[in-house]
Amino acid sequence: MSTPLLKVDHLTMRFGGLTAVGDLSFEAQAGQITALIGPNGAGKTTVFNCITGFYKPTEGMITLTQPDGKKLLLERLPGHDINWKGRVARTFQNIRLFGGMTLLENLLVAQHNVLMNASGLSILGIFGAPSYKRAEKEAIELAEYWLEKTGLIARADDAAADLPYGDQRRLEIARAMCTKPLLLCLDEPAAGLNPRESLLLNDLLISICRDHNTSILLIEHDMSVVMQISDHVVVLDYGRKIADGPPEAVKNDPKVIAAYLGVEDDEVEKTEAEIAAIAAQAKGDAR
Amino acid sequence: MAHATHDAKPASQPTRVERAFKDAFIAALVMLGLSVPILALRTEQNMSNEVILIPRPWLVVICCLIVFVGRLLLGLFVFNRAPGAKPLVETPTAVKTAWAKFAPYAAQVGLGAIIAYPLVALYLGGPQGAIKWIDNFGIQILIYIMLGWGLNIVVGLAGLLDLGYVAFYAVGAYSYALIATKVIPATYPDLGVWAFWICLPISGILAAMWGVILGFPVLRLRGDYLAIVTLAFGEIIRLVLINWVDFSGGYAGLSSIPRPSFFGIPFNASETGFAARFGLEFSPIYRTVFLYYVILVLALVTAFVTIRLRRLPVGRAWEALREDEIACRSLGINTVSTKLTAFSTGALFGGFAGAFFAARQGFISPESFVFLESAQILAIVVLGGMGSLFGVVVASIALVGGIEILRELDFLKAIFGASFDPTQYRMLIFGLAMVLMMLWKPRGLISHREPTVFLKERKSISSSLVQEGHG
Numbered sequence: 001m002s003t004p005l006l007k008v009d010h011l012t013m014r015f016g017g018l019t020a021v022g023d024l025s026f027e028a029q030a031g032q033i034t035a036l037i038g039p040n041g042a043g044k045t046t047v048f049n050c051i052t053g054f055y056k057p058t059e060g061m062i063t064l065t066q067p068d069g070k071k072l073l074l075e076r077l078p079g080h081d082i083n084w085k086g087r088v089a090r091t092f093q094n095i096r097l098f099g100g101m102t103l104l105e106n107l108l109v110a111q112h113n114v115l116m117n118a119s120g121l122s123i124l125g126i127f128g129a130p131s132y133k134r135a136e137k138e139a140i141e142l143a144e145y146w147l148e149k150t151g152l153i154a155r156a157d158d159a160a161a162d163l164p165y166g167d168q169r170r171l172e173i174a175r176a177m178c179t180k181p182l183l184l185c186l187d188e189p190a191a192g193l194n195p196r197e198s199l200l201l202n203d204l205l206i207s208i209c210r211d212h213n214t215s216i217l218l219i220e221h222d223m224s225v226v227m228q229i230s231d232h233v234v235v236l237d238y239g240r241k242i243a244d245g246p247p248e249a250v251k252n253d254p255k256v257i258a259a260y261l262g263v264e265d266d267e268v269e270k271t272e273a274e275i276a277a278i279a280a281q282a283k284g285d286a287r
Numbered sequence: 288m289a290h291a292t293h294d295a296k297p298a299s300q301p302t303r304v305e306r307a308f309k310d311a312f313i314a315a316l317v318m319l320g321l322s323v324p325i326l327a328l329r330t331e332q333n334m335s336n337e338v339i340l341i342p343r344p345w346l347v348v349i350c351c352l353i354v355f356v357g358r359l360l361l362g363l364f365v366f367n368r369a370p371g372a373k374p375l376v377e378t379p380t381a382v383k384t385a386w387a388k389f390a391p392y393a394a395q396v397g398l399g400a401i402i403a404y405p406l407v408a409l410y411l412g413g414p415q416g417a418i419k420w421i422d423n424f425g426i427q428i429l430i431y432i433m434l435g436w437g438l439n440i441v442v443g444l445a446g447l448l449d450l451g452y453v454a455f456y457a458v459g460a461y462s463y464a465l466i467a468t469k470v471i472p473a474t475y476p477d478l479g480v481w482a483f484w485i486c487l488p489i490s491g492i493l494a495a496m497w498g499v500i501l502g503f504p505v506l507r508l509r510g511d512y513l514a515i516v517t518l519a520f521g522e523i524i525r526l527v528l529i530n531w532v533d534f535s536g537g538y539a540g541l542s543s544i545p546r547p548s549f550f551g552i553p554f555n556a557s558e559t560g561f562a563a564r565f566g567l568e569f570s571p572i573y574r575t576v577f578l579y580y581v582i583l584v585l586a587l588v589t590a591f592v593t594i595r596l597r598r599l600p601v602g603r604a605w606e607a608l609r610e611d612e613i614a615c616r617s618l619g620i621n622t623v624s625t626k627l628t629a630f631s632t633g634a635l636f637g638g639f640a641g642a643f644f645a646a647r648q649g650f651i652s653p654e655s656f657v658f659l660e661s662a663q664i665l666a667i668v669v670l671g672g673m674g675s676l677f678g679v680v681v682a683s684i685a686l687v688g689g690i691e692i693l694r695e696l697d698f699l700k701a702i703f704g705a706s707f708d709p710t711q712y713r714m715l716i717f718g719l720a721m722v723l724m725m726l727w728k729p730r731g732l733i734s735h736r737e738p739t740v741f742l743k744e745r746k747s748i749s750s751s752l753v754q755e756g757h758g
């Protein structure tokens with residue numbers, strides 16, 4: 001196999017006494033969708049925060065291989081350079097949009113560095129230089145492309161905070177894609193989506209991966225999404241890797257079943273029925 | 288009292304009117320308790336130097352009545368309103384429609400009025416009477432508009448709460464004063480008449496440099512911490528100016544600062560002065576009118592640059608920073624340098640305004656750069672609606688002009704006695720204006736944000752969606 005796009009080696013992240021991520025090593029191949037799954041609090045978001053520079057790992061090495069073969073050590077780059085130089089983009093578990101700005105503005109902010117250079121650090125821009133105008137036009141075209149692709153073009157001039165939840169999630173993905181990333185890290189993109197939106201999201205992610213030379217690292221709780229679209233699955237539990245492989249293999253791994261998929265479907269139903277019964281009883285008591 | 292807790296038994300709860308009366312009664316009782324020892328008796332000395340007591344029962348009664356009625360009205364109309372009820376004071380629809388018609392032209396009409404103002408004042412007041420109106424009103428307001436626009440970049444756009452903005456104003460003023468009175472006469476005395484025009488850019492750049500020097504350590508802090516440190520910085524600059532007497536003249540300040548020339552032609556009564564050159568009779572009004580247009584141009588440059596910057600990537604990054612700093616970082620925006628540019632751009636315009644201020648006054652001292660100035664400028668930005676240029680104009684006219692108007696109202700002296708000085712109530716009036724604004728328009732006069740680009744249609748965004756920033 002060729003060199004992986006992202007290689008995480010012995011990553012450890014401690015918060016005081018708590019080891020959120022312990023000695024984690026995995027790889028994400030170029031052109032693939034790699035899923036990172038695990039129960040709540042397993043340390044998935046922490047891994048993302050280490051990769052995208054929001055946390056400085058306690059130990060370990062995160063290597064990103066550029067298409068020209070150059071290797072970047074992400075943990076040594078300052079936070080903003082990970083997106084600009086490393087070309088790693090991300091979304092957030094709790095959506096972080098620029099709510100008071102329009103959709104179009106959100107996507108233009110994502111192209112800040114490109115536009116900033118074109119505007120000659122604002123000096124050419126203030127005088128309305130044609131080179132800047134051209135760059136801005138291109139930026140708007142790219143933004144339009146992604147708005148179209150995420151089905152948000154009709155609302156391009158509305159405030160981002162006005163969008164319904166599912167649209168906000170897609171806008172965040174569009175915004176990340178406007179930075180033309182090599183690696184897109186998505187933190188629970190399907191959370192809170194209805195089944196139809198979730199299917200559309202699957203198509204979007206597959207298209208991003210196939211058509212835009214962008215590999216995806218995905219955190220997801222929704223197993224149907226993970227099993228359908230990912231090429232490779234890494235399972236975390238209490239900050240440690242317990243399984244790593246293609247989706248089918250992971251699905252049947254006894255360790256994973258024990259830690260995460262441990263509860264069978266009919267058991268879930270049973271538990272839910274029990275909870276409902278208890279709740280009904282509690283209500284009855286209150287009357 | 289006013290916010291009575293909701294009991295579980297709604298039937299026995301007193302109605303709002305009952306509660307309001309009870310509440311007002313209690314307030315009046317408190318007032319009675321307070322006013323009896325304070326107001327009921329007045330001590331005076333009689334002819335033989337004995338203290339005599341003059342009872343003033345009516346005063347007590349009136350005060351209690353005022354408190355009772357006031358509290359009753361508050362209880363009936365302000366407190367205990369159902370959640371989600373309409374705002375207390377609603378803008379009447381007639382005003383709204385009229386405003387909607389006028390709004391697109393507001394900028395042009397306003398600009399025309401501001402340009403024509405000194406001429407109108409001259410026409411109406413004559414050369415003698417107009418000076419006061421142009422100087423105390425026009426120039427004073429324009430200085431605050433410019434400062435408001437400068438601070439608006441930092442607070443309104445980038446969302447960095449800066450309580451020490453006056454420091455940059457001071458840096459600009461002292462830069463001009465020191466260079467014009469000490470450096471230029473010692474090096475190139477021939478350039479004396481050009482002092483203002485040479486020093487204006489230098490003062491701005493020095494202030495911007497101070498912005499960078501200060502911003503570098505400070506902008507790591509956020510929210511309250513940033514506010515406190517900028518406040519401290521403002522005070523430090525002032526204290527240095529007071530104590531470093533050799534440098535800045537201490538409390539005495541710096542005087543005989545050269546006034547601006549008409550591009551090399553001084554405004555004086557001499558042969559080569561402005562009036563003589565243009566065949567006019569000498570009068571101080573020419574300089575005043577000229578100063579008015581200088582500060583007007585400076586302010587317009589500020590506005591122009593702000594409008595342009597907002598539509599450039601750096602301006603969008605400022606606003607994005609105000610909305611969500613973490614998201615900015617994930618998109619490759621260097622948050623530290625972006626904040627620094629906002630801080631130093633704001634400082635630049637503060638420095639220009641400072642240089643102008645020094646040139647207009649001819650004398651500066653640390654007295655002019657106290658915290659109250661920062662507070663006043665911030666009040667203008669907040670009242671105007673954060674991020675809105677037009678709002679800043681309206682707020683400056685209302686606050687600065689309003690205070691000056693008070694000075695003019697001679698009948699106030701007739702009511703409150705000859706020693707009444709309305710400017711001493713400046714802060715009280717500010718406070719009241721703030722409270723009323725927060726009731727009427729919590730997000731400032733202009734409470735919407737104009738997008739910087741649009742695909743099909745420009746829709747303004749309600750401020751309730753816009754973040755205020757956390758520093």
Ligand SMILES: Nc1ncnc2c1ncn2[C@@H]1O[C@H](COP(=O)(O)OP(=O)(O)OP(=O)(O)O)[C@@H](O)[C@H]1O
Pocket residue numbers: 015018020038039040041042043044045046047093
């Ligand atoms: N900044 C922090 N300081 C201290 N502890 C933290 C911090 N960030 C995360 N943790 C802890 O690290 C552990 C892993 O958290 P993380 O958010 O990575 O979990 P997760 O796998 O993303 O969970 P979820 O599925 O609920 O999103 C948790 O116990 C969390 O409390």
Ligand SMILES: [Mg+2]
Pocket residue numbers: 044045046093
């Ligand atoms: Mg998480």
